[in-house]
Every structure is written in C-alpha cells, then in structure tokens.
Amino acid sequence: MRIAALASGTGSILDALVAEHLPIAVVVVDRTCNAAVVAERAGIPVERLVRTEFGPSFDRDAYTAELVDILVRHGADLVVMAGFGTVLGKAVHDAFDGRILNTHPALLPAFKGWHAVEEALAAGVKVTGCTVHVATLAVDEGEILAQEAVDVLPDDTVTSLHERIKAVERRIYPEAIRHAIAQLENGERIS
C-alpha cells in the first residue's frame, strides 16, 4: 500500500501520520511550508508542485493533471489530504475515485470551507469538532468516515480552538486511514 499525502501548512497532521508509521510514499506540497520539512525529516520524498496563481487565472485543471502525473509516478494507492490548500479538479477524482481522504476541522456538514474554525467561533456554537471523509469534487462533501466533537470554551480563540481540534485529528485520522487501508486490501471500497 502506497500513500500520497498532500499538505500546505505546518504539517502537524502529517507528522502524526508519520509517527503512526503509515506507508507514506510521497508528500506533495503546493507551496513552501513546514509540511515539506516534516516529510524530509522523516526521509519521505517531497514533490513541490508550487502554485503560482491564486486568482481567477489559476488553471485548476492543468495543475490537477500535473498532480495526477506525480501520484501515478509514485504508484499511489491512496491519497490523503493533510491540510492541503488547493481545491483540485475532476481529473484526480476520476483517477483515484473513492480513494482520496480528507480531514476537516468542523463537524461536517457544518462549517465547510477553509475558515471552518473561525466560522464556528463566530457562530457561537458550543460544540464543534472534526470530520474525516472521502473527498469528492464538491468541497467538504463525500461520505463521512469518522467524527469527534470538541467543546468550544468561553475564552477560546481561533488558535486555541483549532489546536484542540487538531489534537483530535492527529488521533482519529491515522485510525481512519488504517481502516481505509484494510478495506482497500480486502478489495472493498472505503466506507
């Protein structure tokens, strides 16, 4: 089983996957980020598919096609997003249908999108959490595989709340990935 991990941020979720000895064959980053350092420190090959455009001129399909080439070249069986900041196009979902996982810092279907923690805090919810799900072309949709609630505390900031959510993600994401690997090895679909 060969996992490709996609990351853009501090790489703390990636670090938890590495610590659990998941078979990560390659880490792909879309920008300069600490996640690449985490991968290198672990001796995992890093592919830098750096994104130069962030506005309407971004060619999502061309970027996705290049990413699929990288994933295929590394023989990926399973793709796991660990804080990846680029929404990918259809080609990757065609190539890895039902085999792309994501972790999201909210209890989906609430608070989809990149600002989930800020929005949960702004909404005044007392409980939020995290969700591991199958990634689909529609962002933060797809079958839910695991969820866990996290209480919002009266003095929480975005940083403090996100850090407590990430502590849970670091525990439930590796478990969900192991479960997914077992399903793939049994010829089952991830569910």
Ligand code: GRF
């Ligand atoms: C996680 O909360 C993940 O759910 C979100 O981005 C964060 C990544 O954290 N998509 P890190 O960069 O691994 O610390």
